[in-house]
Amino acid sequence: MSVPATMRAARLHRVRSATEPELVTVDEVPVPAPGPGEVLVAIKACGVCASDLHVVQGVTPHGPVLPQVLGHEPAGVVAAVGDGVDGWMAGDRVAFQMARPCGRCAYCDVGREALCRDLSVPGVDADGAQAEYAIADPRFLTPLPSTIPFEQAAILTDAVATPYHALKRGGVGEGVVVAIFGLGGLGMHAVQLAKLAGADVVGVDLDPVNLERALDWGADEVVDASDGKPARRIKELTGGGVDRSFEFVGSNATVDQALKCLKPGGRATIVGLTPQPMQLMPEALFVASELELVGSFGSTAADLNELIDLVDAGRLDLSRSVTHRTDIEGFPDALRQLESRDEHPIRIVVTYE
Numbered sequence: 001m002s003v004p005a006t007m008r009a010a011r012l013h014r015v016r017s018a019t020e021p022e023l024v025t026v027d028e029v030p031v032p033a034p035g036p037g038e039v040l041v042a043i044k045a046c047g048v049c050a051s052d053l054h055v056v057q058g059v060t061p062h063g064p065v066l067p068q069v070l071g072h073e074p075a076g077v078v079a080a081v082g083d084g085v086d087g088w089m090a091g092d093r094v095a096f097q098m099a100r101p102c103g104r105c106a107y108c109d110v111g112r113e114a115l116c117r118d119l120s121v122p123g124v125d126a127d128g129a130q131a132e133y134a135i136a137d138p139r140f141l142t143p144l145p146s147t148i149p150f151e152q153a154a155i156l157t158d159a160v161a162t163p164y165h166a167l168k169r170g171g172v173g174e175g176v177v178v179a180i181f182g183l184g185g186l187g188m189h190a191v192q193l194a195k196l197a198g199a200d201v202v203g204v205d206l207d208p209v210n211l212e213r214a215l216d217w218g219a220d221e222v223v224d225a226s227d228g229k230p231a232r233r234i235k236e237l238t239g240g241g242v243d244r245s246f247e248f249v250g251s252n253a254t255v256d257q258a259l260k261c262l263k264p265g266g267r268a269t270i271v272g273l274t275p276q277p278m279q280l281m282p283e284a285l286f287v288a289s290e291l292e293l294v295g296s297f298g299s300t301a302a303d304l305n306e307l308i309d310l311v312d313a314g315r316l317d318l319s320r321s322v323t324h325r326t327d328i329e330g331f332p333d334a335l336r337q338l339e340s341r342d343e344h345p346i347r348i349v350v351t352y353e
């Protein structure tokens with residue numbers, strides 16, 4: 001595979017501020033060369049994600065290094081390998097996690113890479129993969145069976161793996177009753193994965209189109225949260241509350257409702273991010289009901305491998321997940337569409353020739 005000298009890449013030049021909008025452009029830049037122990041991947045598809053919005057809005061914990069290539073949900077084909085890389089060769093189909101844990105700390109040792117103190121996430125705090133080529137760490141490459149289209153592999157790495165990880169943190173299974181708050185890309189996949197695990201699912205959202213779609217994707221019930229008190233309705237529907245709730249919105253109001261809709265002994269798992277301090281129910285109620293509140297962040301290499309097996313085996317159908325596609329020149333518009341929710345995208349993917 002011959003690698004050109006330059007490529008198209010979607011880059012952030014300026015984060016949004018009170019006085020100026022962000023500046024994202026598609027630029028002609030040098031193709032990065034794989035260093036020792038690195039792999040160069042020709043990107044075939046890369047998802048557009050709410051985390052990209054957080055980067056351009058300047059609300060990530062570690063700011064971007066400008067100008068920075070965005071994108072952290074890639075899949076593609078190995079184009080070249082650096083010195084000392086074994087087991088990979090040009091032409092291999094791959095999916096990969098952009099997150100780069102250190103691989104040496106106590107958390108990495110037990111497979112909880114998301115907690116690594118030295119975690120770097122290219123696309124968020126370094127050059128990412130919304131480009132014709134990107135550098136990958138071979139430790140986080142996963143072989144991609146030919147049965148899985150690149151655009152589905154791209155969304156697996158975050159949009160599907162993040163809710164999958166959360167469902168494992170929360171604990172779902174046959175007959176477990178769950179409520180899922182926020183039926184965007186992550187929440188819709190949570191509905192699908194919870195049903196696959198045998199759970200009874202209540203979907204919660206403000207948007208009637210999203211509620212209708214959740215029913216279509218297998219949710220047993222949906223609750224319109226526009227009165228601000230969906231927990232009350234969930235308790236009526238379930239005869240006293242759910243076993244597990246999952247919050248994909250990242251707001252105080254939904255975290256509060258995700259706790260309040262639990263039955264005694266229930267567990268709420270929070271995935272959405274907000275810088276606001278938590279404001280919760282009366283403490284005595286939390287204690288007397290023996291509730292549990294856990295956070296879930298990102299996913300692991302093991303999650304991605306398990307999901308690839310599920311899709312390859314035909315058990316997880318992602319054919320409806322990518323609702324909008326564009327080429328890289330359309331990336332700035334795709335970001336705007338994600339923010340406005342125009343046409344209710346589940347997932348927008350940039351595809352490459």
Ligand SMILES: [Zn+2]
Pocket residue numbers: 048049050051052072073158159
């Ligand atoms: Zn993402």
Ligand SMILES: [Zn+2]
Pocket residue numbers: 101102103104105106107108116117118
């Ligand atoms: Zn580590």
